Amino acid sequence: MSSDIIIDFDNILELYEYNKDCYKIIRNIQEINEHKLFDNTKFIDSDKVEIEILLEKTQKEADDYYMLYLWVTFERFIINFLSIKGEKLIDDKPELFADNFYCKFKENIERWRFDDVLDLFDEVLDKSLIDNVKKIKRYRDWIGHRNKKKKKPIAFNPYEVYNILIAMVKEIQQEAMLGVAPPNPARH
Secondary structure: OOOHHHHHHHHHHHHHHHHHHHHHHHHHHHHOOOHHHHOOOOOOOOOHHHHHHHHHHHHHHHHHHHHHHHHHHHHHHHHHHHHHHHHHHHHOOOHHHHHHHHHHHHHHHHHOOHHHHHHOOOOOOOHHHHHHHHHHHHHHHHHHHOOOOOOOOOOOOHHHHHHHHHHHHHHHHHHHHHOOOOOOHHHO
């Protein structure tokens, strides 16, 4: 497996940090009372309290968007990983059946419930890591759907999401390079 996913995650986190710096700059402008720097912006007619409320709201939204960005990057990595693993189906006999079976597998893999996909790794990866990824998934679903009838799950900031997903990717890459290890009871 390529380390491109790590580079993608690093780039997303770097963008997130630049975004956070923009909020710091706006707050600094406000502190030194240089409101002329707000000319031609949405802040021009806002007072300090309004600006702070707006900054807090948009910063929270930005945190959620970066979390989603990390999640979809991770999800694509998992789907690609499973597609590559599934290519072994092509070598089965009879060939025509194997080809059709693999095509159906690859076509439908993106429709699988992602919790079920994560369960595929239960016997080879750290169970607590998988559980944390599932918690991120629940938060991701809540952000994406904002179903008011459902209780808001545990929230994660982009740094936490980054660290957990990177750990999962690294474990998957390690297992992929070593082959699938037998189940390790100490992990559960």
